[in-house]
Amino acid sequence: MSILRIHVLGSPVLRQVTKEIASVTDEHRQFIDDLFETMYAAHGIGLAAPQVGRTERIAVVDVDDQAFALVNPVIVSDDKTLAKGEEGCLSIPDVYGDVARPERVKVRALDRDGNPFEIEAEGLLARCIQHEIDHLDGRMFIDHLSVLRRKAALAKWATIKGKYPGYIRTLNADEVAEHHHRDEEL
Ligand code: NI
Numbered sequence: 001m002s003i004l005r006i007h008v009l010g011s012p013v014l015r016q017v018t019k020e021i022a023s024v025t026d027e028h029r030q031f032i033d034d035l036f037e038t039m040y041a042a043h044g045i046g047l048a049a050p051q052v053g054r055t056e057r058i059a060v061v062d063v064d065d066q067a068f069a070l071v072n073p074v075i076v077s078d079d080k081t082l083a084k085g086e087e088g089c090l091s092i093p094d095v096y097g098d099v100a101r102p103e104r105v106k107v108r109a110l111d112r113d114g115n116p117f118e119i120e121a122e123g124l125l126a127r128c129i130q131h132e133i134d135h136l137d138g139r140m141f142i143d144h145l146s147v148l149r150r151k152a153a154l155a156k157w158a159t160i161k162g163k164y165p166g167y168i169r170t171l172n173a174d175e176v177a178e179h180h181h182r183d184e185e186l
Pocket of ligand 1: 089185
């Protein structure tokens with residue numbers, strides 16, 4: 001397994017819509033394992049392919065001890081009730097914002113072995129899955145903010161992005177070992 005470099009806001013791949021994969025191969029499984037390793041190294045709870053510069057429709061999540069891959073995920077139904085919660089993103093480090101999303105979702109996807117499954121999620125898991133599916137469609141959480149809050153988030157990002165030349169974030173050993181971290185980044 002290997003820790004992949006994370007693309008941050010400004011990298012064009014984050015705005016690309018991903019492509020469904022025809023069947024889950026060993027190469028995809030290797031990629032899924034790398035996504036997990038990278039997510040854990042970055043202390044995240046979700047990570048999607050575009051965040052590491054790839055365009056397959058694949059993401060991983062780990063919320064409340066439920067860790068799984070989502071291949072070709074589709075939201076089958078969602079709740080009309082919206083819930084607001086703070087989100088961050090491994091591709092926009094240190095920027096946070098409240099996002100309103102359906103409180104519950106039903107999602108259909110393939111798992112790491114290529115088997116179809118359906119999951120009904122609520123709370124943080126539902127939020128995380130929707131955030132990752134957004135990534136697979138070229139969307140980021142700041143897109144959901146009001147104009148004013150998005151402006152504020154982008155102003156903050158403007159002061160931070162210089163830390164990531166070429167819009168690439170390479171996780172270093174210190175970061176990986178860091179104990180003080182936010183767990184809301186997805
Ligand atoms: Ni994210």
